[in-house]
Amino acid sequence: MIYIIIAIVLGIVMIVMSIIAIHHKNITLAILSAGGVSLVASILYLLLAAPDVALTEASIGSGLTTIIFFYVLNKIKKHKHVEE
Amino acid sequence: MVNQILNISVIIILLSVLMSLFRFIKGPSTFDRIAAFDTMTISTIGLIGIISFLSGRGIYLDIAIVYGLLSFLGVIIISKYLEKSL
Amino acid sequence: METLKIIGAFIVLAGSIFLFLGSLGMVRMPDLYNRIQAGTKASTLGTILTLSGIIFLSSGWTGKLVILILFVLITNPVSSHILARAAHSVKLKLTDKTVTDKLTEDEELINEKQ
Numbered sequence A: 001m002i003y004i005i006i007a008i009v010l011g012i013v014m015i016v017m018s019i020i021a022i023h024h025k026n027i028t029l030a031i032l033s034a035g036g037v038s039l040v041a042s043i044l045y046l047l048l049a050a051p052d053v054a055l056t057e058a059s060i061g062s063g064l065t066t067i068i069f070f071y072v073l074n075k076i077k078k079h080k081h082v083e084e
Numbered sequence B: 001m002v003n004q005i006l007n008i009s010v011i012i013i014l015l016s017v018l019m020s021l022f023r024f025i026k027g028p029s030t031f032d033r034i035a036a037f038d039t040m041t042i043s044t045i046g047l048i049g050i051i052s053f054l055s056g057r058g059i060y061l062d063i064a065i066v067y068g069l070l071s072f073l074g075v076i077i078i079s080k081y082l083e084k085s086l
Numbered sequence C: 001m002e003t004l005k006i007i008g009a010f011i012v013l014a015g016s017i018f019l020f021l022g023s024l025g026m027v028r029m030p031d032l033y034n035r036i037q038a039g040t041k042a043s044t045l046g047t048i049l050t051l052s053g054i055i056f057l058s059s060g061w062t063g064k065l066v067i068l069i070l071f072v073l074i075t076n077p078v079s080s081h082i083l084a085r086a087a088h089s090v091k092l093k094l095t096d097k098t099v100t101d102k103l104t105e106d107e108e109l110i111n112e113k114q
Helices: A002-023 A027-047 A051-081 B002-026 B030-055 B060-081 C002-029 C032-058 C059-091 C102-113
Strands: none
Touching: A002 A027, A002 B002, A002 C002, A027 B030, A051 B002, A051 B060, A051 C002, A051 C059, B002 C002, B002 C032, B030 B060, B030 C002, B030 C032, B030 C059, B060 C059, C002 C032, C032 C059
């Protein structure tokens, strides 16, 4: 019973974060929300008794993707600054 | 007795996650939203600890360690990017 | 043995109440810096109390839980300090009731000397 309540509340958090990631104008916030969706999804995998999938989802979806997005964004800004 | 007290604690932690989500939606600047995200993930580490006791598996605590590490990394990278010193 | 478990469960309950108070401060405070202070202090104490209660409940996981408590105790203040420094360096507005701001005064003093 308590697992169902946890799953419903975390599902609400996940839906709100994905709507923010799609519809917001600020790109930093969109990347942060996309990382948050992966972090919440890893807890849902944990409730379904799959710890290995949860570990992979958290480390790739939230760690690697966020680092690569910000690295590329920083490179693009420096490149524009040099061209001007 | 023990399980009922733990169920009440789980419900209180879920309420705190929802209140942090309210600040994440509303917050005026980007930094407010990052602080709300930080509070939400720190609350969720305690939630993972209680879930790991209720289901009786010790392997879930390893995921809590990885979870805390990734949340710390994300907050530091975004702060350094906004400070323009990455 | 049974009383030890009940003590552990009440420690977990106290930790979850501290986490709730941290999120309440995150909603009610008027300013970014106040929000960071309320959120970080209360939620660090709440997480530490929750994990210590689980040590009382099941004694086989003590090593992992102590490592997790030390990890939270080190990383959470560091991340909020970096966040507050970044917010101060882009000159985010303070609230009207702020009395003193020593860092801005010091930066102005250094600029005058140069």
